[in-house]
Amino acid sequence: MTNLGQFEGPKRRAPRSPLATKWRRFRKNVFVSLAIDLLVIVGTALVLSLLIKTFLIRSFFIPSGSMLETLQIDDRIIVNELVPDIVPLNRGDIVVFKDPGGWLGLAPEIQLDPLSAAGEWLLSAFGIAAPDSSQHLVKRVIGLPGDHVVCCDVDGKLTINGQPITEPYLAPGAKPSEVEFDVVVPEGSFWVMGDNRPNSEDSRFHDDLPSKGFVGAEFVVGRAFVISWPFSNFTWLDNYPDVFKDVPKP
Template sequence: MSGSGRTDDGHGRLGSTLSGLAVAVGCVLFLGGFAWGAVVYKPYTVPTESMTPTVNAGDRVLAQRVDGGEVHRGDVVVFKDPAWGDMPMVKRVVGIGGDRIACCEKGGRLTVNGKPIEEPYLQTKGLASVENFTADVPKGQLFLLGDERSGSLDSRFHLDDPGQGSVPRSAVQARVDAIAWPMNGMVERPKAFAALPGGVSVPGPLKLQISAVVAGVVLILGGVAYGPIAARSGRNRRGQGGRVPVGAR
């Protein structure tokens, strides 16, 4: 009888220890994921429809804080340049220093260094620009277009400025990784730019951060639930151990 009691108490202590450990690890993952995300990402509200349908006016996006030197073609970036206004703007990078951007080729597509670019994200399918243009992007600069090409005020409207409509890499504040509200998911890197020298940028750590937060919640809830279950199980064992079998009376 006493040996059985000690075993049940040991089981209860083990259950309590495992429960506490799960909650502790869960808190580390949950809080660590949020803290990591707060350091790496910054939320922005998109002010205009110039990036429709990829991002709509009023959408809340999560943008990874990056240096302008990390930006690749195809990235959707948040930038601020005095020549474009006093507020942060969101556009897509279609050209980097040394590129020759032209539009439109026979099929209505944008070309980068003579290579036609498929742009499935455009609002106006099959037409990269409502007006023809060419631009040579200076070193250290970025050429930016909106995905809603019929109404976006982008590099095409600054072609007469120094740099032919491009902005310095230093103007970039962040790179958009996901649309947080409404929850439309990750902003994909365009495959068409991957074949060009330099390729496309590597996705940020947002998915890993979300996984850490979710795993933390699961461990916390599981640990909190397991404690009472283990205690109840121990009480049931002790209760069964203390009964005298009918045949032994």
């Protein structure tokens, strides 16, 4: 017990453990400190990138010419994954979707060595690479649930709910369709077509499958909204609302 007025000296700190002392000296090294900070920054960026890729946006590359001239082979596109679960799809939107069954056939399995696989995973995590792009398809939404889509009228135009449309996004010289069809889009599904109609295996050519050529909403990954690479092709992707503005509700 200390008497009143008696000075009490500072309490002694408990001696640090040898491990704590070594860590403190190690941490004071400027290069080690910089490396640790860099690892924290990269780790944080990687986690954020993974979260964004999982819930918000994702990158894909274009493996074929079915969407020429809008999308060139090897273009990189960014996809909004909030569509269609939170944000609804519109006619004219360009969508990326998983194979509804039988559209792509069996894709060959590519074996990568461990180092290449790790690099591919890391680039994919940051949205730079898209190793599974060949397992997805990209087309333009033409028909929404309930729409009556017909090809073609006496003028050779596609009609939606009886309204003919003029499609400025078609590849030069391409007709709306060389194949006639008359479909009503089921609830929860979409009718999709490529802009390069003569070279697009789209909804028109899969009516013999269980999906009948329609793409269910559960297969849609999201809506493509920008070409991000190569930079010379950078552009925001248009859904041409004026093309569909006069289409009546089904």
